[in-house]
Amino acid sequence: MEFVDAIRDVKKIEQIKAKLKERSIRDYLLFVIGVNTGLRISQLLKLKLNDVLTAEREPARVLYISPDERGIYLNRNVRNALSHFLEKKELSREDYLFTSTKKGEPLTRQHAYRIVKQAAAEAGIHEHIGTHTLRKTFGYHAFRKGVSLALLQERFHHATPSETLRYIGAKKEDVTIPMIDVNL
Numbered sequence: 001m002e003f004v005d006a007i008r009d010v011k012k013i014e015q016i017k018a019k020l021k022e023r024s025i026r027d028y029l030l031f032v033i034g035v036n037t038g039l040r041i042s043q044l045l046k047l048k049l050n051d052v053l054t055a056e057r058e059p060a061r062v063l064y065i066s067p068d069e070r071g072i073y074l075n076r077n078v079r080n081a082l083s084h085f086l087e088k089k090e091l092s093r094e095d096y097l098f099t100s101t102k103k104g105e106p107l108t109r110q111h112a113y114r115i116v117k118q119a120a121a122e123a124g125i126h127e128h129i130g131t132h133t134l135r136k137t138f139g140y141h142a143f144r145k146g147v148s149l150a151l152l153q154e155r156f157h158h159a160t161p162s163e164t165l166r167y168i169g170a171k172k173e174d175v176t177i178p179m180i181d182v183n184l
Contacts, residue, residue, distance in 0.1 A: 004128045004130040004136065005136065006133065007140075013035060015123035016119045017031060018123075020119050025084060025085050026085070031134065032081040035137045036077055038152075038155055041135075042109070044134075045108075049092070049093050049097055052082055053093065059078070059079035061073065098112070109131065116133065116134065136168055139155075143170055149164055149165070152164050152168070
């Protein structure tokens with residue numbers, strides 16, 4: 001398996017999103033959910049419409065992968081992409097979110113890899129990119145924005161904080177001073 005990097009440059013992330021949005025709303029949604037949740041590609045590809053919608057058929061704010069795990073927040077970008085997707089696609093609640101051309105089947109990992117790799121190449125990114133890049137990109141940017149290393153370690157199921165830092169590719173210059181302003 002090839003080692004892949006996080007996409008550190010937000011402009012490059014936006015370029016990839018633009019390329020995907022032009023090509024396919026499904027592929028765009030895959031990328032947006034991936035970089036905003038840190039889910040494994042296997043988890044993403046198993047998602048069904050029912051997993052990301054409320055009873056009122058609105059995009060959910062929290063995704064529950066399994067009953068024994070903490071919920072995963074679906075931010076405004078994910079919910080907007082889901083809303084746009086729902087406007088364009090007619091799916092039942094039991095349909096896979098990322099369907100292949102084979103009726104009722106989810107995308108394969110290989111197809112998802114080609115989607116990400118091609119969009120990155122079109123955006124001029126030639127680093128080591130793959131589906132795992134989405135997860136690492138989430139972790140890198142969450143850490144840069146002040147999300148605690150302990151929370152990321154838990155999300156990624158890592159044994160140590162140093163494993164998580166290595167995994168997301170954080171360097172000494174990426175470590176920011178946390179702004180803990182209790183202001184009592």
